[in-house]
Amino acid sequence: MFTGIIQTRGKITAVDQTSPATLAMTIQAPAVLADVRRGDSIAIDGVCLTVTDFSEQHFTADVMVQTLRLTSLGAMNPGDEVNVEPAMAATDRFGGHIVQGHVEATATINEIEPGAQWTRIRISLPERLAPYLIDQGSITVNGISLTVAKVSEPHAVEHWFDIFLIPETLEATTLGTAEVGDVVNLETDLLARHVARMLQFNTKEEK
Numbered sequence: 001m002f003t004g005i006i007q008t009r010g011k012i013t014a015v016d017q018t019s020p021a022t023l024a025m026t027i028q029a030p031a032v033l034a035d036v037r038r039g040d041s042i043a044i045d046g047v048c049l050t051v052t053d054f055s056e057q058h059f060t061a062d063v064m065v066q067t068l069r070l071t072s073l074g075a076m077n078p079g080d081e082v083n084v085e086p087a088m089a090a091t092d093r094f095g096g097h098i099v100q101g102h103v104e105a106t107a108t109i110n111e112i113e114p115g116a117q118w119t120r121i122r123i124s125l126p127e128r129l130a131p132y133l134i135d136q137g138s139i140t141v142n143g144i145s146l147t148v149a150k151v152s153e154p155h156a157v158e159h160w161f162d163i164f165l166i167p168e169t170l171e172a173t174t175l176g177t178a179e180v181g182d183v184v185n186l187e188t189d190l191l192a193r194h195v196a197r198m199l200q201f202n203t204k205e206e207k
Helices: 065-070 127-132 167-172 190-206
Strands: 008-019 022-028 041-044 047-054 058-064 081-086 105-114 119-124 138-141 144-151 160-165 183-188
Touching (some): 008 058, 041 058, 127 183, 127 190, 138 160, 183 190
Antiparallel strands (some): 008 022, 008 081, 041 047, 041 081, 047 058, 105 119, 105 183, 119 160, 138 144, 144 160
């Protein structure tokens, strides 16, 4: 489990095709490798990956075809920067919200509006995820736990949501260099998905 609090930015140093359905991705991220072990979970841009090898500077993880299809990792190349968060330890502070590292969809950045104290970013939202977002609710974008500032109306033709980023988030994560048209990974709030699922069964029983 993760919290969406990014600990460092890493850099992809190698992407190797190990089988028709698998890539081995190597990431430079020394800040999170002091106590790493094989089998540990580390989230890269919000995607939970398993460490298969490591050194003092780098770690390697296998990326399966399903992950490549559902996330932005399939388009990553050596030199690209990514957000890195190791799995939460039981003694850690819970600074963000519950994040599984299971990306549900990708989306596109539609607008970026810089401000004196913050930057507003508007991101497209797949229709199937729209019911899980509310104003002031939680959303994970490229692994970053963020608060939804505004969300499109339920019957909108095209769904979207706004987030506001403070200078610290812009400095600490890759969203600080994001551009309109960039593709990002989304994971909606786990509790919202549970509630929606339970409501589906309640509706069925009432019928």
